[in-house]
Amino acid sequence: MIRKIRKAAVIGSGVMGGGIAALLASAGIQTLLLDIVPFDLKEEEKSDPVARNRIAKAGLDTVIMTRPALLMQPKDVDRIRIGNLEDDFGKLAECDWIVEVVVENLKIKQDLFKRIEAIRKPGAIVSSNTSGIPLKRMSEGLGSDFKQHFLGTHFFNPVRYMKLLEIIPGEATLPDVLAFMADFGERILGKGIVRAKDTPNFVGNRIGVQGMVKAMQLMIDMGLTIPEVDALFGPAMGRPKTAMFKTADLVGLDTLAHVAKNTHDLIPDDEARADFIAPEFIAKMLAAKMLGKKTKVGFYKTDLTPEWKKIRKVIDPATLAHAEYAKPDFPCLAAAKQAKGLAEKMKAIVYGEDKGARFAWKALASNLIYAANRIPEIADTIVEIDNAMRWGFNFEMGPFETWDAIGVKASVAKMEADGFSVPEKIKAMLTAGNDRFYKRGNGTPTYYDFSTGDYQPVKVNANIISLPGLKADNRTTVKTCPSASLVDLGDNIFCLEFHTKMNAINGEIVDFMADAMEYVDANGSGLVIGNQAGGMPGAFCAGGDLAYMAGLAKTGKYAEIEAFLKKAQTGMQTVRYASFPVVAAPYGLTLGGGCEVCIGAADKIVAHSELYMGLVEIGVGLLPGGGGCLNLWKKMTADIPEAVTDVDLTKFFVPTFMNIAMAKVSMSAAEARANGFLGPCDRIVFNRDHLIGEAKKEVLRMVDEGYAPPVNRPLKVVGAAAQGMIDSELYNMQSAKFISEYDAFLARRIAWVISGGDVRANSLVDESVILTLEREAFVDFWKQEKTVARVEHMLTTGKPLRN
Structure with a gap:
């Protein structure tokens, strides 16, 4: 039997249950969201279906209203049906996967699973999102078939955005059920899978909460402030900007405290059990309902002055x-700011001599030792623990990767000098001459395995192509420069990779693209345009090099701006009409020039589901000048069948214009498709790790089908008739103060470009006509003081200026 999940059910419509339901629906799964019948129903409500489903409806409403959005696009909610555990329980018999996300109460869960066992269809998988109650206890007294299809699937919140999914086998779970769920979670839901054991709070929370609570204890003991701790354990240590205490506010102090207490209660023999006892002030905050974001006050809160100025307090x-608080100031932080690379920043902090450095060292050292002591208790290898912390807590490096970064030998010597109890397995590893947890052997990443005392290959899905891994073998990088590289993906397919700051397009990239195209034409069959910059959501390409063009504009070198733009346009056209297939693999921020690469240069797009795509140039007083106006219009109208001759092009023109004039940015790949940036033949992939591999597959498929390059044909445009229509709309928007006078000025010129200029409606024009109009407008905009002001404001503050 081939396992499939066509329909799923989520029992429990709270924050986590709603998030899981939203993810399933966004992935195309028909989902049933169930909750209890309210206890407080009035007599006249007991037969009212709406009243009986009130709790599930409230959960679904929360899903719809939550920001950042839990659904990939609003209409995904149509795949979710709600119900209650009395009237709709029988519908679970239709489901291929049933996820339990109810209150942490053993008896309630046991009773629920007994009811499910009686109606689940043969082969249906049942899982629990619980992390504090052993799976073995929840499934006591149930039949062997149920236990064979029962496991833990522990998501992290918010479910859409957190990559980690811990898969935990029950005492009798079938291997093929575990393998199927791991594949489904990784490939269909886009998660990073960690195989955990049925231990309290599994892997991520066990290691992460120990680190957080221990840091709180040390903060009190050593007399540091909360902002100081967050400054030390933020980006300088490869942690998120929310660091420790801001993260706790986001998660909810009640949730953090529950996990800490629950872990403490369930690990009587843990050598660091006391590390899970939260300081006394945490209990006082809980009693005062200072829970963080959910109560608008926690470790931090924001007050507003009468002038609506935000004041951040701790x-x-x-x-x-x-x-209010001042910016923390430790010598180790200043040293880290000057250091190059994350490893050197970490060393500057933990090997410093000031008070902040001593704190950071003690907190980190205790967490590294704790992680090492948990193998093989909670996971078999260091890889699971590192992945859990990167994917579940958004760390750039997991504990053992961090240990490598600061130097295993040097750090162990310091630990012993400072009185830490270093695990014997770490000492044995060093004694054997192994001073790193990770190495590369014959181009393959390996990890140190405590059970064998040797290095073993890191197992990765065959669909994953790692560009850093390929580039570690110098033979695969066939061309390179400081801004870009051409990497051999095998099978005569190459990858054009940008690696500037935010992968922004500069002159060097434009020149390199021409060289890369020549090389692939002579030596390959196809090209992928993609990169794998770290972090989520990351940036495929955040646009063009504004600083370079601003420098030219300030010195009046407008002819050079025009020449640079023409070279960029020519480069895009060369890629678009190449003799071999080109597939773009965008993810995260794909703005301005990055968007133009995708919609203009590539034959096809294979996009990550978290795609924030848009032509946003009007925000800095410009318009898409690298073919964006031309190619969005082409993308919008490409799928009109030739047989349909009587088409009102204004119906296509308005959304094209609004996308550019309003700088619309999609909040997902699904929304990018709805906005017209992705076409029906473009693909969406939920797992970013698979993106380059899937794009390569698409190129190979096109080659195998006998790829023929597109023909550069004239295209039909709306013409000058569009101007009157747009003018009236802009007048209304300006009168309502929705846009500024300068916005309207820019938008009119943008409409002129998209419509093909001074030509009649439904005229056929060559692509070069619109490209010329783009260049002329682009240069003219740079001559405007307000555009220069917008660009300078963006470069200085990172925020748009409305003038």
Whole structure:
């Protein structure tokens, strides 16, 4: 039997249950969301279906209203049906996967699973999102078939955005069920899979919460402030900007405290059990309902002045009063700011000599030792623990990767000098001459395995292509420069990779693209345009090099701007009409020039589901000048059948114009498709790790089908008739103060370009006509003081200026 999940059910419509239902629906799965019948129904409501489904409806409403959005696009909610556990329980018999996300109460879960066992269809998988109650206890007394199809599937919140999914086998779970769920979670839901064991709070929370609570204890003992701790354990240590305490506010202090207490209660023999006892002030905050974001006050809170100015305040653990705070200032932080690369930044902090460095060292050292001591208790290898922390807590490096970065030998010597109890397995590893947890052997990444005392290959899905891994073998990088590289993906397919800051397009990239195209034409069969910059959501390409063009504009070198733009346009056209297939693999921020590469240069797009795509140039007083106006119009109208001759092009013109004039940015790949940036033949992939591999497959498929390059044909445009229509709309928007006078000025010129200029409606024009109009407008905009002001403001603050 081939396992498939056509329909799923989520039992429990709270924050986590709603998030899981939203992810399933966004992935195309018909989903049933169930919850209990309210206890407080009035007599006249007991027969009312709406009243009986009130709790599930509230959960679904929360899914719809939550921001950042839990659904990939609003209409995905149509795949979710709600119900209650009395009237709709029988519908579970139709489901291929049933996920339990109810209250952490053993008896309630046991009773629920007994009911499910009685109606689940043969082969249906049942899983629990619980992390604090052993799976073995939840499935006590149930039949062997149920236990064979029962496991833990522990998502992290918010479910859409957090990559980690821990898969935990029950005492009798079939291997093929585990393998299927791991593949489904990775490939269909886009998650990073960690195989955990049935231990309290599994892997991510066990290691992560120990680190957070231990840091809180040390903060009190050593007299640091909350902002100081967050400054030390933020980006300088490869952690998110939310660091520790801002992260706790986002998660909810009640949730963090529950996990800590639950872990403490369930690990009586843990050598670091005391590390899970939260400081006394945490209990006081809980009693005062200072829970973080959900109550709008936690470790931090934001006050507004009468002038609507936001004032950020932090709590004093001694008084529970909030007050403004200064930027933390430790010598180790200053040294880290000057250091190059994350490893050197970490070393600057943990090997410093000031108070902040001593704190950071003690907190980190205790967490590294704790992680090592948990193998093989919670996971078999260091890889699971590192993946859990990167995917579940958005760390750039997991504990053992961090240990490598700061130097295993040097750090162990410091640990022993400072009185830490270093695990014997670490000492044995060093004694055997192994001073790193990870190495590359014959181009293959390997990890140190405590059970064998040797290095083993890191197992990865065959669909994953790692560009850094390929580039580690110098033979695969066939051409390179400081801004870009051409990497051999095998099978005569190459990858053009940008690696500037935010992967922004500069002059060097434009020149390199021409060289890369010549090389692939002579030596290959196809090209992928993609990269794998770290972090989520990341940036495929955040646009063009504004600083370079601003420098030219300030010195009046407009002819050079025009020449650069023409070279960029020519480069895009060369890629678009190449003799071999080109597939773009965008993800995350794909703005301006990055968007133009995808919609203009590539034959096809294979996009990650988290795609924030748009032509946003009007925000800095410009318009898409690298073919964006031309190619969005082509993309919008490409799928009109030739047989349909009587088409009102204005119906296509307005959304094209609005996308550019309003700088619309999609909040997902699905929304990018709805906006017209992705076509019906473009693909969406939920797992970013698979993106380059899937794009390569698409190129190979096109080659195998006998690829023929597109023909550069004239295209039909709306013409000058569009101007009157747009003018009236802009007048209304300006009168309502929705746009500024300068926005309207820019938008009119953008409409002129997209419509083909001064030609009649439904005229056929060559692509070069619109490209010329783009260049002329682009240069003219640079001559405007308000455009220069917008660009300078963006370069200085990172935020748009409305003038």
